[in-house]
């Protein structure tokens with residue numbers, strides 16, 4: 001799964017710019033502030049390694065993998081929907097056998113159902129393909145059961161042993177909105193199955209049904225043993241109005257219309273998978289298709305208006321599938337691969353077997369792809385079809401076996417498809433994301449104790465895990481790394497695994513004991529903090545590195561860190577392998593004279609805080625000579641703000657034409673508000689970047705920087721940029737052009753006010769907000785209604801600006817609108833945006849009380865925590 005919050009910080013840092021030009025700028029800032037504030041209160045250190053059943057640590061109870069009393073073999077479901085009541089009418093036939101010990105009951109998870117009846121079916125028929133009528137003829141006897149709205153315990157009448165195969169049929173009604181929430185670790189927002197706009201009352205929103213099983217949501221819509229160490233095959237029959245399309249796991253076997261305008265779609269998956277990966281979706285979708293050379297079908301389900309863009313959005317999936325099949329050494333193991341975009345999704349995306357669900361923001365028109373595609377999340381979910389779906393973490397505490405691989409696959413794809421610089425830039429952002437989380441939370445990657453499985457879906461399991469796999473790859477080498485992954489996948493194919501299984505595969509392939517690596521990185525919390533001092537002795541002709549491991553070695557450990565060190569002398573580089581493995585140690589490396597530069601961790605692979613002071617000439621040398629992205633990036637970052645120094649200035653001028661876009665962008669941003677020596681030449685270079693740079697983010701940065709100069713030399717550049725191919729550039733250009741109040745400002749705003757791109761509409765909104773004309777009120781409301789959640793937060797800020805400048809009658813009109821969004825919008829950061837906008841209107845009587853009530857009634861844990869911290873603002 002990829003989480004929406006992670007998406008906010010990780011996927012969009014790449015479009016983050018100064019000047020508010022970032023999809024989630026406001027919210028990203030907020031999270032930074034939040035983590036700093038929360039630092040003192042929440043530092044968790046977990047050093048408990050005992051795994052005794054019944055032990056409760058302060059992190060929560062010990063979590064064993066679920067004991068398997070019975071093995072589920074096959075599940076057949078027949079489902080129909082009552083849209084208005086938001087109920088699922090279902091029949092489940094479950095084929096199972098005792099796992100090892102004799103059993104006289106079958107215990108199932110089933111949350112909040114009405115059970116209509118349970119019976120045992122007689123003989124071994126093909127229960128997957130028979131009609132309901134045929135099925136009912138096989139009913140042998142009614143079975144007794146007990147049910148407490150959570151656990152369904154079916155009494156089998158006698159004891160059966162592991163050689164017996166049994167079939168039970170359960171008729172039930174599932175009520176995903178009426179599930180009792182009476183236990184401490186219940187998440188109030190997990191429904192398993194979601195009805196979107198079920199009564200059709202919400203204008204502009206399609207009617208849809210979709211599911212989200214991870215972690216234990218599937219048992220909200222069908223009875224099952226809802227644990228990741230359970231696997232079964234399935235048939236799902238979905239009966240819907242014949243105007244809808246359906247999607248589920250496996251292949252579509254048949255579509256049977258009936259006389260009443262309904263249709264039953266039969267989906268069949270013959271390869272076993274875990275219950276949390278079961279899915280269905282219903283709605284009006286356009287479907288675009290691709291095919292692999294071996295005939296495997298890939299399909300992309302989008303809302304009809306995006307049908308023509310589906311290939312632009314998802315069209316790299318076939319190459320991705322071939323790439324992953326190749327490097328993982330196991331051909332894509334499933335029957336098809338579909339991706340679907342749905343409204344109001346509760347995660348970023350979800351890797352349901354053969355049927356990945358994406359949040360609606362993945363749908364963009366083809367022109368938006370110029371500003372960035374969704375390949376990272378597409379690669380992430382596809383990679384889960386090996387790591388997660390094919391070999392499954394046996395318990396949520398082992399989640400890095402799923403998420404670290406999916407996360408690292410984003411790096412692998414980027415490295416292969418775009419290049420190493422781009423992959424390393426992503427790597428750096430992931431590293432920062434983990435380090436930010438580590439300020440308030442340091443726990444082992446593999447967690448035997450936790451309060452709520454949701455807590456596993458953090459930047460440890462994702463970002464840190466991906467970086468650990470990168471270090472493992474660097475340590476064992478590419479051949480051994482991918483060979484070990486292949487061994488792991490083949491050994492545990494269609495089964496489950498825990499972390500030691502991964503270690504054993506690496507040990508088997510490399511012949512080396514790797515307990516030290518897995519122990520320090522997967523089993524212990526924290527990360528190394530290295531302080532490095534450098535000295536040169538002309539007597540011994542050696543450069544000396546004094547290295548201290550400054551992390552709290554009681555809470556975490558003293559790390560063993562094999563790294564490479566580059567020593568540059570007289571324009572030539574020598575590379576050395578060294579091992580850092582003491583709290584304090586001195587490493588001496590030969591150097592005929594004082595080195596121009598020493599780069600510790602020359603391959604930029606360590607997950608660590610590294611502090612090594614370098615002077616200006618070393619940093620300049622580092623930018624000019626280092627081969628990898630990170631040392632160049634660090635050099636530019638360290639030179640920031642030193643433009644008065646002509647040496648530094650010349651490096652930054654050179655970097656404005658660096659081959660890699662991120663470095664060009666950094667260099668350009670350094671010249672914001674510059675008015676020093678050589679200004680005219682600098683301005684000319686940046687104008688040229690704004691007009692001709694290959695990368696839209698560099699062009700956008702150039703426009704922002706030019707605008708900061710405050711002269712009007714650049715008005716023609718802004719005017720020209722209004723017809724740039726990139727929406728992102730156009731959106732920045734609109735902002736900057738309209739600030740100058742040109743004569744045609746109103747015409748330009750009108751020209752763009754109906755753009756299909758939300759960021760552009762927000763830029764126009766920003767201009768309209770400044771004018772604060774009362775007749776624009778309806779325009780703001782209309783745009784807000786249509787806007788995707790990702791941009792809606794920003795648009796609410798702009799709307800707030802409009803309201804502040806407006807008269808009280810307009811302000812009053814807006815209160816119920818904002819209140820409605822703050823209470824009911826499905827996305828919590830949009831709710832927060834509306835709540836903030838209401839905060840601008842507290843002079844009006846009653847608004848403070850409304851806000852107080854909104855805070856009190858919020859159920860989303862993340863937003864509740866934000867209200868606790870910032871509620872009064």
Ligand SMILES: [Zn+2]
Pocket residue numbers: 001002380384402403406
């Ligand atoms: Zn994932």
